[in-house]
């Protein structure tokens with residue numbers, strides 16, 4: 001087509017907004033040069049035997065060149081972009097054989113070498129839903145015409161360019177989906193971790209005494225009901241310690257429950273600070289504590305108990321705080337929950353009867 005169509009009206013605002021949105025979806029404007037597009041414009045120039053060619057995208061008030069060959073500008077104002085005329089008739093090539101003969105076109109500022117532009121042929125570049133994003137164009141500083149084969153070739157290159165655009169959009173979409181999937185997986189993992197934390201917290205609360213942080217009676221019952229843990233405990237001689245705060249009722253009565261609670265925490269801290277990591281300390285009753293010392297004979301356990309007693313005697317409180325402790329050793333053939341506990345309890349009773357603030361070791365003969 002050598003005749004120029006009458007100057008089309010500017011597109012209605014809504015259409016232009018949709019067209020611009022279609023272009024934006026490719027996120028291609030202002031990207032770095034890419035060889036695939038550079039190759040296409042070189043090929044277009046060679047095919048049409050012209051010194052210059054470009055892939056122009058009409059972006060708001062400018063035309064921006066994704067690729068250019070034969071000139072070195074990366075954009076021009078939209079009002080002088082002939083490609084802006086080309087996109088007004090999507091699907092049709094616009095050919096202007098001699099710009100000087102077309103008074104309706106202001107002379108473009110774009111120059112080919114030192115010469116002003118005389119020849120233009122552009123094929124619109126369309127999105128799949130028909131929005132014209134820009135054009136692939138060939139340019140010359142001399143008037144000329146395109147052969148049918150050259151026109152056809154330019155159309156093919158326009159299709160190839162559109163294909164590249166679609167690949168780009170597909171890659172962007174995949175990246176978006178991937179990051180959405182990663183974000184979703186992260187949210188899922190966060191939720192799982194949060195659930196795990198809450199679960200751990202619940203489990204901790206169910207098995208620990210809130211005041212002292214030591215294990216509670218429920219945890220002791222769980223231990224008793226766990227054959228594997230019991231086997232582990234019983235594979236070597238162990239010692240059971242029962243500890244009771246002396247005259248704790250008086251502490252409460254004279255100094256109030258708040259100080260009583262402080263005393264309980266101080267006792268728990270002294271116990272925790274005196275035992276090994278795998279020893280098991282339990283707040284067994286109000287002011288009673290139970291400590292299981294695996295793999296520990298009575299004599300060693302007595303030293304630990306004495307350390308605890310002394311530590312507690314030195315706790316800084318507005319009143320004297322002492323404890324009585326009873327100890328008993330395990331019997332290899334018996335369940336600690338029966339006999340060992342009774343023996344430790346009797347030892348504790350003897351510690352109380354003998355004046356409190358002392359450690360008493362069970363001395364009843366085994367296997368009586």
Ligand SMILES: Nc1nc2c(ncn2[C@@H]2O[C@H](COP(=O)(O)OP(=O)(O)OP(=O)(O)O)[C@@H](O)[C@H]2O)c(=O)[nH]1
Pocket residue numbers: 211244245246247248249250252256257258259260261264285286287352356
């Ligand atoms: N502040 C406080 N007091 C508690 C708690 N649990 C139990 N007690 C108190 O501990 C006291 C235990 O008193 P008793 O069993 O008579 O024993 P005791 O006064 O220590 O006397 P002995 O054991 O014979 O030396 C009671 O007054 C309970 O109210 C608690 O969580 N906080």
